[in-house]
Amino acid sequence: MISFQQVTKHYPGADQPALNNVSLEIGKGTIFGILGRSGAGKSTLLRCINRLESPGSGRVLIDGQDIAAFSPAALRQYRQQTGMVFQHFNLLHSRTVSQNIELALKIAGMDKVRRKQRVTELLQLVGLEDFAGSWPARLSGGQKQRVGIARALAANPGYLLCDEATSALDQETTCSVLDLLAEIHRKLNITIVLITHELMVVKRICHEVALLEQGVLQESGSLPQIMARP
């Protein structure tokens, strides 16, 4: 479980905090959506989960442990457990699809033989078996994001953090990528945290949702609960 306890984050020079006293619990095994307009603090919140950002005050706990207290080695290990998917895919263009995925495995310390097997497994999982040798520039947006998802899953993480993962995609591709995430959730029993400015995304796959506005958590709960409120 991920637990935010009164987390406040104020960027230097900003008028108001990006996160303002946010307390939130993200249960294991859920697909948790964080919904809000641009500038609401979603990205900051997501980046606090894997310590790409650190709160000015308050704590972020993973299974009861304060991630601020992690040693460099523990943090490295923890980051392997929190795969991240990006809006603009962040693929390396000088490497093929399989090389992009394999690099993540290499960083995770996997030996070469196992890496090859794992890349094949991951490509099958995201439906890109036939694109192992392709260059990212040749792929559609949806295919690029499938590579991004495969790479994020490389080290078999317990958490998948998705930063506006479908915002650069058209509606139809968005739906197919979301359906892939739901399928991955079913197959791998992984916890997915996604941030988005689109209600449709939340409605399609999230079990729970938190609404952020100007750094303040407005409400959180199951989707039916939130939708039922005035």
Ligand code: ADP
């Ligand atoms: P969202 O993901 O919802 O668009 P962000 O977390 O990116 O929101 O940003 C929240 C607020 O913090 C915005 O006002 C944004 O301009 C500001 N912000 C984000 N990152 C930085 C930064 N590195 N330095 C200063 N301000 C930032």
Ligand code: ADP
């Ligand atoms: P996104 O596509 O995730 O919304 P942004 O354009 O908001 O990306 O931000 C891109 C990068 O710039 C992020 O690393 C964010 O932290 C940083 N950033 C966002 N707003 C500000 C700001 N007001 N001042 C400095 N850095 C910012």
